Amino acid sequence: MSNLLVNTRDQEFVLFEQLGIDKLFETEAFKDFTKDDLLMILKEAEKLAVNVIAPTFAEGDKEGCKFKDGKVSVPKCFHEAWKKYVEGGWLAAGESPEVGGQGLPRSIAFAVSELVGAANYSFQMYPGLTHGAAGLIHSYGTEEQKNKYMYKMYAGEWAGTMCLTEPGAGSDLNLVKTTAKRLPDGKFLITGTKCFISSGDHDLTPNIIHPVLARIEGDPPGTKGISIFIVPKIRVNDDGSLGEPNDVNTGGIEHKMGIKGSATATLNFGENGKCIGELLGGEREGMKIMFQMMNEARLGTGLQGLDSATASYEHAVQYAKERIQGNDIMAGKDPNAKPVAIINHPDIRRKLMWMKSHIEGMRSLCYFVAYCMDRSTVSKTEEEKANWEGFLDLLTTVVKAYCSDKGLLVCSTGMDVYGGYGYCQEYPMEQYMRDEKIATIYEGTNGIQSLTLVGRGLGQRKGMNAMNMFAEIQKNIKKMKEHKELGKHTAILEEASNACAELTMFFVQAGKAGNFLLPILNAYKFMEIFGDVLVGHFLIDGAGVAAEKLAAIYKAKGADTPEKQKALIKDDKEAAFYFGRVASAKFFAVEILTTVKARCEAVKMDDKTPLEMSEEAFAY
Ligand SMILES: Cc1cc2nc3c(=O)[nH]c(=O)nc-3n(C[C@H](O)[C@H](O)[C@H](O)COP(=O)(O)OP(=O)(O)OC[C@H]3O[C@@H](n4cnc5c(N)ncnc54)[C@H](O)[C@@H]3O)c2cc1C
Structure with a gap:
């Protein structure tokens, strides 16, 4: 049964089956954890999100913050939520026990954050900023400053x-x-x-x-x-x-x-x-110094996109199963046909697939970035550390801009699934959209993030971070290209990834030739293309794992014909989950990745119309 916020089965899939964060348990820093411990912690976080934080979502929005006599008060219901959040030790869960934390891997801390943020992002801002500010003092403060401020902040006292x-x-x-x-x-x-x-x-x-x-x-x-x-x-x-x-x-x-x-x-x-x-x-x-906090906040804002998107999607699926409207398209003009739940309509299914595939790809991307932090912490050599940090440096702006933009579009699509009811305050969909919109603006607008990606990110370490990322994608392509079911989709990813890599080189050449306006004018488009390629890569990678597990379930349950497999998916939740993961990758490849090459070619046309416009012509 869905908690209407986050698909926790998918969280577990990304963490343990796709990224394999259990590898961390072999290291000194995380040797005391087991998979069961971490799953139990996530279960507790889910309870907190569902039972404590989610009830503040609509109430907090309605009451809002108040400013009176020079003082600000938050919605009343936030007080109890803050108390429980802090008492549960969630604020510094990813910090070491020496400073009052639980030493959790960052990848788990991200999953916790997704749960709480999906329940109510407005609330999540208070502990999020407190953690970031304490982290600055942790990294750069004197012992005296740490004693004076940091411990109390990590403990949620201040x-x-x-x-x-x-x-x-x-x-x-x-x-x-x-x-x-x-x-x-x-x-x-x-x-x-x-x-x-x-x-x-x-x-x-x-x-x-x-x-x-x-x-x-x-x-x-x-x-x-x-x-x-x-x-x-x-x-x-x-x-x-x-x-x-x-x-x-x-x-x-x-x-x-x-x-x-x-x-x-x-x-x-x-x-x-x-x-x-x-x-x-x-x-x-x-x-x-502030960049440490800004980067943390950028990742948090990217996660905000995922948070709003996942809550919007979980609601949309449930609504689509319940709302009865219109006859089944296959019923034709049969006057006796009964209206069906809207989830039966092809266009609603397309919308839900669009939402689901983006969410799953963004989740893998976000958790991968958190996992890079974990791996950099436990790296044995300087080179290894630099490579993991390189991914983090390269992807931070993409997570911020891509996930906040697509998160908003997912929320908008979720509202469309609800029809007119989605636009009304009786349902949560309009609040997801309102709450999410700011994520494209603050922590540096998405336009500025894209300029940072193109102007700084791509060239960092002489382009090695970007080259390493494209090499990871190529490894995945090599592994999946001959896959019986996903080979065709992997070929689409290959074409898209190659086009994106070529566009990167085209930008470098244009810059060298003095045409630096080309990458600047097209930075946003590049960010979106790169984000699509990354999401496509993670989806295909995850689908490879899911397809294998699904095949094992079919085998174990004797489902050796398409009919038997279809029937099994109907009543076996695990089979349905893996089937859905494979479907997401296929859909995303055909729907989104097939457009990448054409978009890259369009950028290469070096159209400068926006720059050639006279200010007068913008507004007559
Ligand atoms: C709800 C909310 C919470 C916030 N929280 C915080 C906070 O906690 N701490 C904090 O310090 N700030 C915070 N901010 C501020 C936020 O980070 C800024 O609003 C944001 O960085 C944009 O700055 P600006 O609003 O002045 O827009 P401007 O800088 O005026 O930008 C306006 C437009 O011009 C574009 N633009 C500007 N310069 C360039 C350029 N060189 N090239 C291309 N395009 C450009 C921008 O992308 C944008 O589209 C918050 C803002 C809001 C609304």
Whole structure:
């Protein structure tokens, strides 16, 4: 029976049958875990998501956050959810026990995050940002800073944020104006305004720790002159107790389209000249340090796309099985034909396949990226480590942009499955869409992510990260090309992957020839093409595993004819699951991958119409 949020069988499939994360148990860092332990943890996370977090979804949206007398309150139901989440040790589950975590592999932490995010992403923002901010102090803080802030943040006693954006500095952080003035004791006076700060103020915890980008007086302009500071909402005394308020004032909160339970605040630092911050790491290293949190947040935002998509899909399938409308197409004009459930209509099946195949491919892609982090942690050689980290560096922007974009389209398709009811607040579909839309914008818009992928990602380590990824895809193609059932689809993947690899080289050549506008203008299209190829690769790879398992079930149950196999799939859940995984790969190859080569050719036409347009012609 579906939990209406996430297909946990598919989570297990990706983790253990596709990626084989059990290999991690052979390493010192994860030797104390077994597959059963991890499955039990995921079961607990599912219970938390279904019983504790999901009930806050609609209520939190309806109540929203409130701003009164300079203070922000979150939806009331979030308090109990936060308490249970924190008490369960979920906030730092992926951190080592020395800092209060459970030492879980990142791949499992991602699966937990998918469950909680699918239940209510607005809620997930609070622990997500707290974890990221604590992680900065973990990596770059002094022992004193860790003792003062980090442990309490990982324990969920205090919360955290990330403060980059200012009214005049959004995508372009060169323009950050917040300043830091040296004090005699080595601390700094912080002055400036940050806007759009998620979890910027709330009443879930008595203190909030803000990592703030600011420029020390006299430091150069641009991102090279930016440092990062730990700025608590309430000052912390030497004995760890809370002291005076730190002159961090909330100017207001945004009234938004979605994620209404997540407070998005404007914060004024040092309105009264009394906001004190501590330098984190070295001076002028702010961007380098903040990148750790930005990358974590980008992956989290990509996961948000998967979260919304999977919840939307699980609802859509159930609805399609229940909603009776229209006769079966095969009944023709039979006047006695009875209307059927809409899942019988070919166009609804196409929509559901589109949703399902994208979701499964994105899940494999997201968990693969998390698994890269695990593998880099346990790598035995520098080269091995660099290769795993290389995948992570290359794929972070793709996960962010591709999964948030496709996640939104999956939600939109889910709404279409519901028809008019999907557009109405009585059903959750419209909220999934509203909540998901922001994921294409924040943490760097998808346009900017695509430029980062093309401008930096593809060329990293002299192009080795990209070459390694294409080599992985080729390995899969070689393995699957002769496959009886999937060979044809693998050939489609091969054509698509080759076209994408050639386009990468075409970009390099265009850049060398001085035509750098070609990759810039087409960066978004490249990101989408690359994402499609990756998703197709992971789907074919997973389908190879699934087809083998399905064949074994058929054999064990004596299903040796197509009729018997069809009957078996109807009442054997495992057989149905594997059958569905194979179907996803076939569908995606034909529906999406067949278009890749033509899209690559279109990019190569070097059409510059958008650049040739006069501003006057854009709006008459
Ligand atoms: C709900 C919400 C929560 C947020 N949470 C946080 C948070 O916790 N912390 C934080 O620091 N910020 C946060 N933000 C800010 C968010 O990251 C920014 O809104 C985002 O990075 C875009 O900046 P901007 O809104 O100023 O848009 P702009 O930078 O003005 O961009 C407008 C458009 O121009 C495009 N554009 C800009 N520059 C270029 C370029 N060089 N080339 C091509 N296209 C370009 C953009 O892609 C975009 O389409 C949040 C925003 C929202 C709405």
